[in-house]
Amino acid sequence: MTPMDKAKKGQLPAGQDSRKLAGLIAAIEAEFARHIAPDLPGHQNFRKSMIRRALAIVKTQLRQAESPQAALAKAMGCEDVSALARAIRARNLSADQQQILPDRLLGHIRAKLEVTNPGFLTLYDKDKTDA
Amino acid sequence: MASRLRGYLSQKLGASHIDIAEIRPLSGGAIQENWLLSLHITGGIFEGAQRWVLRKDAPSAVSVSHSRAVEFAVLSHAFGAGVAVPEPICLCEDVAVLGSVFFIMRHKSGLAAGHKLAGDPVFKQGSKQLGAQLGREMAKLHLAPSNPALEALLAASPLSPQQQQLHEMRGYLDALGTGQPVLEYALNWLEDRLDIWQTDEAKVLCHRDFRTGNFLVEGEEMTALLDWEFAGFSDRHEDIGWLCARCWRFGNPHLTVGGLAPFAAFQEAYEEAYGQPIHLLAMACWQVMAEIRWAVIALQQANRNDSGAEYSLQLALSGQMVPEMEYHMLGLIDEIDQDKWQDDRQ
16 A cells, blocks of 8 residues: 555554654754745745645644544544545435534544644634634 | 747737837736736837736646636626726737747736735725625626627536536546545535525626635725636626635635625625625525535645645645635534524624
8 A cells, every 4th residue: 555545545654653754854844944944035935834834734643643534434434534425425324424424524624624724723713702 | 938929919919019128927826827018019009018917827727727718708708898807908829929828918906815915904804895896896797798609618517507516526526536525525415405505597607716816906996807717607606605705714704705895795786786686595505615616626736746747835735725614614504504604794
């Protein structure tokens, strides 16, 4: 199975490698922040922020014991998210699965947002509270 | 580029001489390239100093967008209908000139960048003036009389716009080959609500990408609606739902109209100009579809990186935005089901 196949199934790299990878990412982040970012001209700010964001996503994802995709598939009793997606399309879920699906999907989305954009949850949860 | 362009324009516009003072790429446009041209023309109908924009395919052009020739025809149609768009100047279909088909339009001043506009203190509280103008301009577009030539160019599906979108989105998901449970759930939800989503109105010419980021704003005025590459005949609520989608509010979630304006000002101006009310539940369903459509586009962009077709951090990060659209999808679905949807009051 290739790394891309694993990613499609929601599997992260093997646990024993994750710590080393996290360390490597943190080192790249530090190197970039100390030695590269300060010398980049202002018109490269967008690229700087993209690199920082990508590194933060990888770092957070590596800290998770289980990917949100794998957790959702397990919670719904499916082999993986592709199988779950096919079952939803075909309207092949049991009554029990249908009942828990919206909550499980929301939990799945929130778990992904914790990785990709935690500030988003802060903004929208606050907006809902204010409303 | 400059000498070939000069030769082409001299012949096309009947000019005796053209000085090209400046050619530079404009920012934005992942799908198309836009170049600013500063010219001084001697002779012909455009004699004098001119600032124009040249638009051509970017290397990462997507197959679902129209060709430049079709986009030029739609732009010309909208200009003729009095919609605030840049004046179309000419279309060049001879690929020998610049390597791909391109067209030229008059440059319009203003800012398009969504985050910059939404962060401007003028828009942070919402501009009623801009909201009303967006309503009037959209109504003008939806009222633009059609003609057989345009209908032939923008071949309409025999399906309703709603069923067509469901069909297209599922097709795109199949092509991507990655399981997307949230999107599948939202598509089923919409399919189950065709009774409130579908209106019995005739299809009208829609921009289909009418959102903050695709129109220029100067002061509190929209100076031009840009990027007509996805235009087509659809339900007018598709445009309204897209403009008011939560994914296009750039950090101002309380401002329904593109994160820049309150809905009431838009609605009042639109309904007065169009002559019919907005069906709010249909609009809400189109908001759900807007989140799905943008999520699918983001997945397609990320797939270009992941597949190795074009390595780009920007494309890769697009895929990381999908949970944001999914969050909005489920939020809208819950609010509509619970009769708590309130975007018409924001």
